[in-house]
Amino acid sequence: MSTEMEALVNREYKHGWVTDIEQDTMPPGLSEETVRFISAKKNEPQWLLDWRLKAFRRWLEMTEPTWPNVHYKPIDYQAIAYFSAPKTAKPLGSLDEVDPKLLATYEKLGIPLNEQKLLAGVAVDAIFDSVSVGTTFKAALAKEGVIFCSFGEAVQEHPELVQKYLGSVVPASDNYFAALNSAVFSDGSFVYIPKGVRCPMELSTYFRINAANTGQFERTLIVAEEGAYVSYLEGCTAPKRDENQLHAAVVELVALDDATIKYSTVQNWYAGDENGVGGIYNFVTKRGKAGARAKISWTQVETGSAITWKYPSVILQGDDSIGEFYSVAVVNGMQQADTGTKMIHIGRNTKSTIVSKGISAGRGQNSYRGQVKILPKAHGARNYTQCDSMLIGNACGAHTFPYIDVQNSSSDVEHEASTSKIGEDQIFYCKARGLNTEHAISVIVNGFCKEVFRELPMEFAIEAQKLLGVSLEGSVG
Amino acid sequence: MALLQISNLHANADEKEILKGISLTVNAGEVHAIMGPNGSGKSTLAQVLAGHPAYDVTAGSAMLDGEDLLDMEAEERAWAGVFLAFQYPVEIPGVTNAYFLRMAYNEIRKARGLEELDPMDFLDLLEEKLKVVEWGPEIMERAVNFGFSGGEKKRNEILQMAVLEPKLAILDETDSGLDIDALRIVADGVNKLRSPDRAIILVTHYQRLLDYIVPDFVHVLAGGKIIKSGGKELAHELEAKGYEWLTGITEGAAV
Numbered sequence: 001m002s003t004e005m006e007a008l009v010n011r012e013y014k015h016g017w018v019t020d021i022e023q024d025t026m027p028p029g030l031s032e033e034t035v036r037f038i039s040a041k042k043n044e045p046q047w048l049l050d051w052r053l054k055a056f057r058r059w060l061e062m063t064e065p066t067w068p069n070v071h072y073k074p075i076d077y078q079a080i081a082y083f084s085a086p087k088t089a090k091p092l093g094s095l096d097e098v099d100p101k102l103l104a105t106y107e108k109l110g111i112p113l114n115e116q117k118l119l120a121g122v123a124v125d126a127i128f129d130s131v132s133v134g135t136t137f138k139a140a141l142a143k144e145g146v147i148f149c150s151f152g153e154a155v156q157e158h159p160e161l162v163q164k165y166l167g168s169v170v171p172a173s174d175n176y177f178a179a180l181n182s183a184v185f186s187d188g189s190f191v192y193i194p195k196g197v198r199c200p201m202e203l204s205t206y207f208r209i210n211a212a213n214t215g216q217f218e219r220t221l222i223v224a225e226e227g228a229y230v231s232y233l234e235g236c237t238a239p240k241r242d243e244n245q246l247h248a249a250v251v252e253l254v255a256l257d258d259a260t261i262k263y264s265t266v267q268n269w270y271a272g273d274e275n276g277v278g279g280i281y282n283f284v285t286k287r288g289k290a291g292a293r294a295k296i297s298w299t300q301v302e303t304g305s306a307i308t309w310k311y312p313s314v315i316l317q318g319d320d321s322i323g324e325f326y327s328v329a330v331v332n333g334m335q336q337a338d339t340g341t342k343m344i345h346i347g348r349n350t351k352s353t354i355v356s357k358g359i360s361a362g363r364g365q366n367s368y369r370g371q372v373k374i375l376p377k378a379h380g381a382r383n384y385t386q387c388d389s390m391l392i393g394n395a396c397g398a399h400t401f402p403y404i405d406v407q408n409s410s411s412d413v414e415h416e417a418s419t420s421k422i423g424e425d426q427i428f429y430c431k432a433r434g435l436n437t438e439h440a441i442s443v444i445v446n447g448f449c450k451e452v453f454r455e456l457p458m459e460f461a462i463e464a465q466k467l468l469g470v471s472l473e474g475s476v477g
Numbered sequence: 478m479a480l481l482q483i484s485n486l487h488a489n490a491d492e493k494e495i496l497k498g499i500s501l502t503v504n505a506g507e508v509h510a511i512m513g514p515n516g517s518g519k520s521t522l523a524q525v526l527a528g529h530p531a532y533d534v535t536a537g538s539a540m541l542d543g544e545d546l547l548d549m550e551a552e553e554r555a556w557a558g559v560f561l562a563f564q565y566p567v568e569i570p571g572v573t574n575a576y577f578l579r580m581a582y583n584e585i586r587k588a589r590g591l592e593e594l595d596p597m598d599f600l601d602l603l604e605e606k607l608k609v610v611e612w613g614p615e616i617m618e619r620a621v622n623f624g625f626s627g628g629e630k631k632r633n634e635i636l637q638m639a640v641l642e643p644k645l646a647i648l649d650e651t652d653s654g655l656d657i658d659a660l661r662i663v664a665d666g667v668n669k670l671r672s673p674d675r676a677i678i679l680v681t682h683y684q685r686l687l688d689y690i691v692p693d694f695v696h697v698l699a700g701g702k703i704i705k706s707g708g709k710e711l712a713h714e715l716e717a718k719g720y721e722w723l724t725g726i727t728e729g730a731a732v
Contacts, residue, residue: 429567431551447571
């Protein structure tokens with residue numbers, strides 16, 4: 001590659017700063033006591049403590065998975081702090097009571113929590129380390145019967161709903177990281193849309209890790225009753241630190257009959273430096289269960305994290321239910337991603353669509369791992385999978401691991417895959433038409449990701465396009 | 478002052494010298510044809526002038542309107558008014574022709590300190606320009622060159638030229654791979670774009686294109702040098718006698 005391309009330098013990760021705020025952080029270490037401490041801190045009912053302890057005991061018997069195509073030094077679970085909250089946080093207070101330093105933090109991230117300044121039509125829950133620091137537009141949503149609050153608040157205010165659905169899609173013992181999350185989860189968002197209600201605005205959660213040596217274990221639960229509709233977005237950033245930080249979240253979606261849940265993620269955790277020092281380990285379990293004629297659609301744009309391990313999945317339980325997964329995963333520098341989806345077809349005439357776009361640059365390694373399973377009773381089930389990889393430069397890698405398990409002969413499964421390379425010729429063609437190198441790469445990559453971006457809500461799509469440009473700066477060398 | 482002044486230009490690809498001292502003067506309003514056998518360096522000359530990074534210029538100069546072209550990035554050359562119609566136009570999946578062309582148009586406007594055109598105004602402009610290559614608006618919603626036939630790709634290059642209105646257009650083997658109808662449309666398009674303040678360099682292997690686009694000057698390139706220059710009749714002479722007449726080498730052996 002030419003020197004002009006090599007000369008493009010990596011732009012700094014712009015969310016890498018730290019908020020200087022007094023925090024109440026538990027000393028590192030993990031034991032039953034830790035679990036009890038977190039539960040007590042959050043004033044939880046006995047059933048939830050029992051649920052956590054059961055998960056913890058299961059976790060102790062489990063081993064960390066080694067099948068993902070990622071490499072990292074063993075995690076010392078005793079060196080992590082499992083709870084950290086700003087001292088001034090008042091989880092149940094109104095937004096007016098939120099510490100100005102926290103408001104300023106979100107303002108700087110481009111997420112003003114002041115309702116007047118917010119984008120009309122988007123309600124935000126802001127999670128700072130282990131706690132929610134505020135949720136906007138709660139009153140407006142309550143008029144429609146929509147509940148949108150922090151998970152901790154939901155446990156206090158709507159315990160019957162939490163107890164009914166918690167762990168109903170991702171059981172506490174589902175996998176190693178889900179079990180860990182179930183034991184020590186701190187906060188997250190809770191959404192409930194009553195029967196027949198179309199949520200009047202986009203809901204979004206913004207996750208921020210601030211404290212050092214701390215893990216973030218959030219838990220999100222979204223329940224859409226019969227015929228309800230909700231579109232939910234999440235965004236994430238973290239400071240630049242030299243040590244790796246663990247983020248092990250669980251997201252459960254429950255779409256009852258005829259309901260629709262659209263879940264979009266723009267993940268921009270700190271990715272580590274160009275030598276692979278620091279960065280977030282993003283080990284996440286996301287799954288939805290769809291009732292009859294229900295639809296669950298995952299859209300993700302994954303540009304951050306040192307390591308990403310996540311497979312947003314859909315259990316297509318009801319007849320005629322629909323599952324979708326649209327993904328853009330970018331690795332640059334030393335980043336590693338092993339991501340994809342699982343579509344489990346149980347009901348008749350269930351349909352799933354998977355569109356995965358992997359972009360590898362620098363020395364990044366990108367794996368698509370997807371499972372399509374058609375169970376014996378899923379007559380007329382259909383899946384379409386399209387899995388495209390793009391390579392930028394010569395030192396990166398793209399891998400595809402599709403698992404297809406068909407147990408019903410009336411089903412129809414299609415898998416298409418392609419790998420391409422951004423060539424000097426493509427860039428030169430754009431330059432010869434007046435676009436500079438960065439602009440050229442951005443245009444080519446955005447074209448490649450178009451099918452996914454068009455699934456994102458408008459503001460998010462623009463954000464994602466910009467993010468992609470930043471993530472790939474300096475990648476052609 | 479000449480629009481383009483090339484003096485003693487030498488260029489390498491992978492350490493191998495391809496251009497071995499080219500000198501050429503092109504004035505505004507002129508059409509120059511550069512002909513030559515395969516491997517003579519014709520396409521290299523076109524790519525070097527447009528700024529392809531695969532070539533190193535080792536000696537000589539190329540001035541556009543008195544400005545050092547070789548000192549500019551490829552995009553700066555586009556801003557300065559250079560346009561290369563590619564021999565093999567590149568596909569860009571997922572990016573519509575309309576979006577790409579408007580972006581290119583506005584980047585060039587911006588660089589010249591002009592106001593950018595909004596999508597609606599650009600559509601009006603496009604409607605006019607599409608006539609140059611006898612196209613309807615449908616083509617603009619397709620991805621850039623993606624799944625285009627060879628002929629469509631070449632027409633698309635001429636459409637881009639019509640929109641970007643370069644001072645100097647270099648057409649690299651624009652006739653290759655075209656059937657007779659496509660050749661006529663492309664050549665008609667180029668003829669419509671001839672103007673007193675624009676120069677055109679046609680790089681071609683065959684005389685056929687020059688029946689449609691009649692050049693003012695013809696140059697024969699062989700072994701990285703211009704070995705003969707003349708008027709349009711030189712092309713006919715070449716057609717009759719073959720390149721062997723000038724190079725002393727049988728066609729094909731020169732590669």
